[in-house]
Amino acid sequence: MTDTDHRTDASDVDPRDDIAPGNxxxxxxxxxxxxxSRVLRAVAGLVLVLLLxxxxxxxxxxxLAxxxxxxxxAGGQLIAIEVASPFFAxxxxxxFAALMITMPWLLYQAWAFVAPGLYQREKRLALPLLASAVSLFYIGCAFAFYLVLPSVFGFLTKMAPEGVAMMTDISAYLSFVLVIFLAFGASFELPVALVIATLLGWVTPQQLRESRGYAVVGIFIVAAVITPPDVVSQLMLAIPMCLxxxxGILAAGWLSPRGADTPSQD
Incomplete structure (x- = not known):
């Protein structure tokens, strides 16, 4: 028996194996x-940013408006239908802004809690995935605010019938914008979702490439459902999602185990 038979890779050691019976x-x-402790730290950070x-x-x-x-x-403005809307909106x-700002801190607390129970290989993969997920969510929200919302509101204001003044309630406007933020932020997580599905063995990069046509059709359907009823906003979501x-295919091919694309031969 060679020395290599006794050698154990640190990444293959289960950190939970040291739990003795009875402990x-x-x-x-x-x-x-x-x-x-982690929950209290996360809540404290969120509350602190909210107070600021x-x-x-x-x-x-x-x-935001x-x-x-x-x-x-000229002279157009938002209105408050409910008495308490100017206070609560x-x-x-x-x-919501505090939640967005503290998202890295909240995820760090969750990571610090689960990290001791992960393999070294899982840790090396989890950190880039978490960072990519947060960054893509921020990018999706920024894309929605700076590009999508101006085009959507430009379309909607032009479609208003003659003699109709567009005066939106502040609570309804806030809900609409937050839904758009969440929709675009979640949609921009597509590459991370594909990588995770590949690492879990649900799909392979080759299968993702072969299903490209179905994916494009599905993307356009999703874009039509979650965006306002205008072609511009649908295209502004569908085209980035296709890209x-x-x-996601490239990242999945880079991170997938070697040979994952090769079908097994009997």
Missing amino acids: EEPRLIHHLLELR LLPFANDLYAW EPLLSKLP PIKLAF LYEV
């Missing part, structure tokens, strides 16, 4: 205490 209960208590943003809540809403206000005729926006699908 499960103390280990469980330790994990619960660690979970509570609350004094600027109205300014945040004015910034700019894509619509810039497309309205900016606070809701401040909370991101290709990026």
Whole structure:
């Protein structure tokens, strides 16, 4: 027997193998205490950022409303149908902004909790995937705000019938914009989803390439469902998603195990 037979790769060692029989209960208590600590830190960070943003809540809403206000005729404005809308809508926006800002911190706390139980190979893959997911979500939201919303509101204001003044409720506008943000942010996660599916063995890069035509049709259907009823916004979501699908194929081919594309031969 050679020395190589006794050699163990650190990446193949299960970090949970050192749990001795009878120590499960103390280990469980330790994990619960660690979970509570991580949750408290995550909530504390979120609350801190929220408190810092609350004094600027109205300014945040004015910034968010700019894509619509810039497309309205001179003198156009948003309205508040409900009595408490001028108070709650900016606070809701401040909370969403705080959630977006602290997303890396929240994910770090989740990562710090689960990382000790992962293999080294899993850690090396998880960190880039998490960073890519957060970055793509931010990019999707920025793409929606700076490119999609101005084109959508420009189309909708032009389609208003003669004599009809477009005066949107501030709560309805906020809900509409947040849905667009979430839709585009989630859609831009497509490459990460493809890589994860490949690493789990659900698909191979070759299968993704062969299914490209079906994927394009599905992308256009999804874009038609989650975007406003105008061709411009649908294309502005579908075209980036098609490009991101290709990026996902390349990333999946680079990260997939060698030989994953090769069909087995009997």
